[in-house]
Amino acid sequence: MDKWYDDSNLDYSIFISSRLRLARNLSEYPFSIVLDQSHVHEIIDKTLNAIKSAPDEFRFINIDDISNIEQLANFEQHNISQYFLQDKNPRGFLINKNESLSIMINEEDHIRIQSICPGDNIYKAFELSDNIDDILSEKLDYAFDNDFGYLTSCPTNVGTGLRASFMLHLPMLEKTSQLKNLIQIISKFGMTVRGLHGEGTQPMGSIYQISNQITLGKSEQDIIKNLRNVTQQIIDQEIKLRENALKEKKLEMEDKIFRSFGILSNCKIINTLEAMSLLSDVRLGYCMGLDVPKFKFNIYKIMMNIQPGLLQKNYGRRLDETQMNEARADYIKKML
């Protein structure tokens, strides 16, 4: 069965994915950070029991049962958060077959429902998470306050417990000073822009996440609508820059993009950052309608698969940096 990121149209949109997560806690337990081991296992059991009513089939992965490489791979695929990756407490996550839904148990909150859809599909993502939330709430007693809404470990999540985000490909904006200005303006609207792997990570491949920071005092629908509106303005600017480039310096653009393709398809060693940057050029080429040869997978899937965790996982063993750079170049060539 295809994963959500196997969508073949993914190469032709500034939107890579739409994500939504809901933070929930069980009223009868203290927050994760001060939780006893026995309580953790109770929460896991209760959640596994509750999810049985879902139409989708879920697989439970105990984080201690998988290797460091597999943990990292799941983080790179956005199945689990950085917090979840680095935490030391007992924890696990549920994931459905196409990986559009994951439920982290005992992250910063007891339960974090997350849905991802390809492209510009935040309402669909909301629907997916919301359905799971409804199913779980039938069997679990959520910590909820009539005035505040859902109670969460971190006050920034109190209220809806909702974070919506878009993963966007913004190569042209990145090259200008406009992106920095936009990030500052956006923060005034209670939204934030981050790199590919979220908070504190370096942007790679010109991929940025824009998400809401405020979860309180607004309805889920309003949060999503506001985020979508602000995102549209970013998209519009990226499109404008692309159109101008096609008008004013098409040859230079083509040259850069085709050279990037040439390096990707011929190099023998390549590090993550450079590969991401060259793949970003190729993706821009597709979006701009240039006849850059296609890869077997969409560029976003390739971008995921060249990350250290997924690369080593698919290679089947631990690799040092030089071996990884070689395996990465090799993988990219095989994608042609």
Add this chain to the structure above:
Amino acid sequence: MDKWYDDSNLDYSIFISSRLRLARNLSEYPFSIVLDQSHVHEIIDKTLNAIKSAPDEFRFINIDDISNIEQLANFEQHNISQYFLQDKNPRGFLINKNESLSIMINEEDHIRIQSICPGDNIYKAFELSDNIDDILSEKLDYAFDNDFGYLTSCPTNVGTGLRASFMLHLPMLEKTSQLKNLIQIISKFGMTVRGLHGEGTQPMGSIYQISNQITLGKSEQDIIKNLRNVTQQIIDQEIKLRENALKEKKLEMEDKIFRSFGILSNCKIINTLEAMSLLSDVRLGYCMGLDVPKFKFNIYKIMMNIQPGLLQKNYGRRLDETQMNEARADYIKKML
């Protein structure tokens, strides 16, 4: 009929070509620099008449009868010298079918016989020039002094009037500081190292010419032998550097060479210097036995054809710089 540079083995040797020229003057006329127009035409007529006895068929090209682009193209192919290209006096040159022999009339000297052979063939080149010299001397009265030898316009050519040179591909030596040291040492032996297009030109594509400076007091055979010996020492150092690179950093070497191939085969615009440098990498790859894809022509021929003169000549019209960079990228792609 194939030209001398159509040799398909040319890609696999550090030697690109072996050249030899003989400077000759006619005793009954003053040197070129102070020559009357009527005398110029007499010398041309006498030389054309004398060359009829040669077994090879020669074509005479009056420099004023061809376009600036064609003049430049002939310079890039080493059929004529920079002096000949830039001079304003009436002048012309004879050339045989495979372009291994050219005879400039009214260059710095009345007659300059030049022969080029592919690869490591300086004795063959000497034979070619020497045969022509014999044929011409039957009908022309050379300025010759029993003590000094052949008299020439510039004192540095007096004696044998001979300059032998090797065109070498030295990418590894170029990267080290060794080349500069070598150039200094070589000058002490009465030899000189220059770039692709001779005196005062910038080295391109890691191609260097090594030639004798001294023409007096030694026999032709000794001049050639000394030059060949010194050249061997340069070649040995280049080979040693290549062997070390294959031992110590093969992957990095391969990566660089294949990336260069990737850019060459995908770029949309490229200037001469960059193209020469990338083609040099690919040529190094062939010589080192790497499986870099082959071009239709040998790299040296492609290097010639991407020079401004030959590029415009083959394109059929004058091009501005951007058009040239585009035509160059286009030509390289067609060579695959």
